[in-house]
Amino acid sequence: MGRLRTYSRRAFLIGSAAVAGGVAFGVYAVKKPVDNPLADGLAEGAATFNPWVIIDADKITLITPHGDKGQGVTSSQAALIAEELDVEFGQFETSFGQPAAAYWNTALAADLVPFMPSDESRTANAARGIAGGAVKVLGVQITGGSTTIPDSFVKLREAGAVARETLKLAASRKTGVAVSELKTANATVILPDGTALKYTDLAADAAALEPVTDVTLRDQSTWRMIGKPMQRLDVLAKSTGTQVYGIDLEVEGMVHAAVKVNPRQGGKILGYDASAAKNMRDVQKVVEVTGGVAVIADNTWRAFQAADAIEFDWGEADYPAEQDSHWQVLSESFTKERLDKKWRDDGDVDAVITGEGVVEAEYRSPYVAHAPLEPLNAIVLVEDAGVQVWAGHQIQRQLQVLVAGITGHEQDEVIFHNQFMGGSFGHRLEFENIKQAAEIANQMRGTPVKLTYSREEDFAHDFPRHISMGRMRGKVSGGKVEALDLSIAAPSVAASQGARAGLPMGGPDSQIVAGAWNNPYALPNYRMQGYRAPELAPVSSWRSVGAPGAGFIFDTALDELIHAAGADPMAERIRLMQHETSRKVLEAVAEMSSWGGELGPNKGRGVSFIESFGVPVAEVVEVTNTEDGIKIDKIWIAADVGTVVDPVNFENLVQGGVVFGLGHAINCEITYSDGMAEQENYPDHEAMRLYQCPEIVVRGLENANHIRGIGEPPVPATAPALGNAIFAATGKRLREMPFNKGVEFV
Amino acid sequence: MQITVNGKAHEVDVEGDMPLLWVLRDELGVKGVKYGCGVAACGACTVHIDGVAVRSCQVAAEDVDGEVTTIEGLGQPDALHAVQAAWVAQQVAQCGYCQSGQIMQAASLLAENAAPSDDEIDEAMSGNLCRCGTYPRIRAAVKAAAKTLQEG
Numbered sequence A: 001m002g003r004l005r006t007y008s009r010r011a012f013l014i015g016s017a018a019v020a021g022g023v024a025f026g027v028y029a030v031k032k033p034v035d036n037p038l039a040d041g042l043a044e045g046a047a048t049f050n051p052w053v054i055i056d057a058d059k060i061t062l063i064t065p066h067g068d069k070g071q072g073v074t075s076s077q078a079a080l081i082a083e084e085l086d087v088e089f090g091q092f093e094t095s096f097g098q099p100a101a102a103y104w105n106t107a108l109a110a111d112l113v114p115f116m117p118s119d120e121s122r123t124a125n126a127a128r129g130i131a132g133g134a135v136k137v138l139g140v141q142i143t144g145g146s147t148t149i150p151d152s153f154v155k156l157r158e159a160g161a162v163a164r165e166t167l168k169l170a171a172s173r174k175t176g177v178a179v180s181e182l183k184t185a186n187a188t189v190i191l192p193d194g195t196a197l198k199y200t201d202l203a204a205d206a207a208a209l210e211p212v213t214d215v216t217l218r219d220q221s222t223w224r225m226i227g228k229p230m231q232r233l234d235v236l237a238k239s240t241g242t243q244v245y246g247i248d249l250e251v252e253g254m255v256h257a258a259v260k261v262n263p264r265q266g267g268k269i270l271g272y273d274a275s276a277a278k279n280m281r282d283v284q285k286v287v288e289v290t291g292g293v294a295v296i297a298d299n300t301w302r303a304f305q306a307a308d309a310i311e312f313d314w315g316e317a318d319y320p321a322e323q324d325s326h327w328q329v330l331s332e333s334f335t336k337e338r339l340d341k342k343w344r345d346d347g348d349v350d351a352v353i354t355g356e357g358v359v360e361a362e363y364r365s366p367y368v369a370h371a372p373l374e375p376l377n378a379i380v381l382v383e384d385a386g387v388q389v390w391a392g393h394q395i396q397r398q399l400q401v402l403v404a405g406i407t408g409h410e411q412d413e414v415i416f417h418n419q420f421m422g423g424s425f426g427h428r429l430e431f432e433n434i435k436q437a438a439e440i441a442n443q444m445r446g447t448p449v450k451l452t453y454s455r456e457e458d459f460a461h462d463f464p465r466h467i468s469m470g471r472m473r474g475k476v477s478g479g480k481v482e483a484l485d486l487s488i489a490a491p492s493v494a495a496s497q498g499a500r501a502g503l504p505m506g507g508p509d510s511q512i513v514a515g516a517w518n519n520p521y522a523l524p525n526y527r528m529q530g531y532r533a534p535e536l537a538p539v540s541s542w543r544s545v546g547a548p549g550a551g552f553i554f555d556t557a558l559d560e561l562i563h564a565a566g567a568d569p570m571a572e573r574i575r576l577m578q579h580e581t582s583r584k585v586l587e588a589v590a591e592m593s594s595w596g597g598e599l600g601p602n603k604g605r606g607v608s609f610i611e612s613f614g615v616p617v618a619e620v621v622e623v624t625n626t627e628d629g630i631k632i633d634k635i636w637i638a639a640d641v642g643t644v645v646d647p648v649n650f651e652n653l654v655q656g657g658v659v660f661g662l663g664h665a666i667n668c669e670i671t672y673s674d675g676m677a678e679q680e681n682y683p684d685h686e687a688m689r690l691y692q693c694p695e696i697v698v699r700g701l702e703n704a705n706h707i708r709g710i711g712e713p714p715v716p717a718t719a720p721a722l723g724n725a726i727f728a729a730t731g732k733r734l735r736e737m738p739f740n741k742g743v744e745f746v
Numbered sequence B: 001m002q003i004t005v006n007g008k009a010h011e012v013d014v015e016g017d018m019p020l021l022w023v024l025r026d027e028l029g030v031k032g033v034k035y036g037c038g039v040a041a042c043g044a045c046t047v048h049i050d051g052v053a054v055r056s057c058q059v060a061a062e063d064v065d066g067e068v069t070t071i072e073g074l075g076q077p078d079a080l081h082a083v084q085a086a087w088v089a090q091q092v093a094q095c096g097y098c099q100s101g102q103i104m105q106a107a108s109l110l111a112e113n114a115a116p117s118d119d120e121i122d123e124a125m126s127g128n129l130c131r132c133g134t135y136p137r138i139r140a141a142v143k144a145a146a147k148t149l150q151e152g
């Protein structure tokens, strides 16, 4: 517990804080307060806490600390505060704030414990509580695992309510009207005679008060924003080219940098010749970074051109040079020594899976790149007094730690200006671009350096989704699935990513088996084992992390058994589903798609159910086998997140997740040759284009007890549903992604 | 050399082979046009030259032979082009990074073909990648914009 002390240096209770003549409100619903992100800028003796609301005489600012990579969480975080604060979109500004332990992710713990999300037992909840405490003590501020909404849902509404009640108290003191007589709306406190006092005019008075923390959250029936269609705050900027991303920023006096780092990931640079590059127009210099070099120029393109003109002698990578060997390693990892954990052991598979009619199959899920459309970039300015970083990132505090480690500053001397991100899909959980920009800027103190990756560098230095291999043995009898013995081998993404981030993770890696062990089916005999292969190419979390691979393996295996049993794929899944909320999701897609109805010629349908980050998701895909290949006609998808915060954004994210899942399943993989990724740009790793996009019908269910996020969960069920549909239409079973290895697509 | 962007003439001193994309972004500070791939595979860099959509990453500065319009010249937040208005109404954007290019492509399509069929929309828009997968909304927005423009 020694650690706690350092985090409790300023052990203030929840309070108000004067901010340049204004007031900041926040709420912190746990016992031990954590350092306040605004504390350093405050007057001596000011009470402080972790603020989400700042009001001064001019404006209302809502802090939305979760990173926005397109999932719209700036709007949804703001809406949660605004719901209780009684402000409307357009009446406040938002800010990502500064990284702070106070913004620790309260929802992360759910995925750190080895209990199925559908497990509500006391043991499971106790483990979640302990894991949550660890996340808090470490002050882990992260946007990932679809946790923004579960993390924010209560605490941000409380933050809004505390601010509102304190403003009412200030108005009451000022006017002599009892608080109970006051109402709030449109960023004003309204007196019984209709007079409206602006929050901004009450800010200075409110700053002098102890905040009112005894608040009751409003009942769902009275919500005016949550659950109703919202116009996202960023939609206008993003439709007019006026949204500024990290790649668009300019800082006074900045130079442009391009890097070339050993495409054999992690390998050394043995030598290079930059003489041609140095003589190119407006190239200022060439500096070394870990594993490569950077060119400094006055323009992005000139930096790219000069970087391309350098000749390199690259060292070897420490993983196998050729892709076949990577598969070989997985294939040799199904051993007792490599058993990471036996995740399910229901019934007695060994007794049942014997004799005649054993079904066996092997599956593969490839490396896949993140490739967000905005290439990675960062601006760093290093000065003796401190460092500033401008970039879009998802693990803000760890970014500070890593930059400080490079420049020799203290963590709190690193100011991080988070930016709207042009996508991430997991790539902006990584730090290479940030570290490289810091290394360059540290050699050019006083000059802001903007590093932009070329698309080719972005592909070469992506840490892709991990590969995995699955082996299934199963048995059916009497038209039913009797037994499934499923083993999945994969390198540990948690170990690979955690090592780079300086956040080592212990214990079995649940992402090796995510999407395979946690589906709440009651198969009479089910064994599910994860095997931890040796680390291969460095890998990272890819939208929905383990579940797109392991979920594909699980659900395809299940579908094979259901077909072997001669059962209906939908009816058998519903029969086997023991968890009511999940069963309703399956029943919803059955109803939406009129499952079982007559299909046209050459058509086939597949269904899949995968639970991902606590969200049960079911999808039905319909395809036609045409002369030009498989055409994906239509998708029906249902998911249960407990409460849908914004139905428009929900639908958009679900459709996007389906497109993402389908596109990569169809035609994307990263393969290694000579230690380098063979795919260099989008033509080699294209995913879905508009003409291939089917109609996607979405339904959000709200039966679950817990609120969950929807950024990632729609992805994993798409690939198996598509593969199952292709089997239904063609009789061909696809056991390996990408599917274009086995069939043609229109 | 001289280059006219959004109605304004600029004198730029750049290599003849510098792609228009980088002239716009880094020399003229026009940031609505985006870099995504540099190889004509994503469409994020789409601008108009004399009203026709082109990939600015593929047009050398010395080959720019007409007036360049970027998303900033198409319409502004307080004076939206019909295509932009449709994009707002349909709430197309997720990360939004591809959307400048999508909108410029759609505006060019509709200028050429006021009432495109579903197939024509698919054909015109399929060179523009959206990594976030907003395609269903892009389709809906193109159709909505076509309707508005026809109703004039």
Ligand code: FES
Binding pocket: B034, B035, B036, B037, B038, B039, B040, B041, B042, B043, B044, B045, B046, B055, B056, B057, B058
């Ligand atoms: S940047 Fe021009 S098409 Fe991608």
Ligand code: FES
Binding pocket: A070, A373, A422, A423, B093, B094, B095, B096, B097, B098, B099, B129, B130, B131, B132, B133, B134
């Ligand atoms: S909205 Fe993100 S790439 Fe299209």
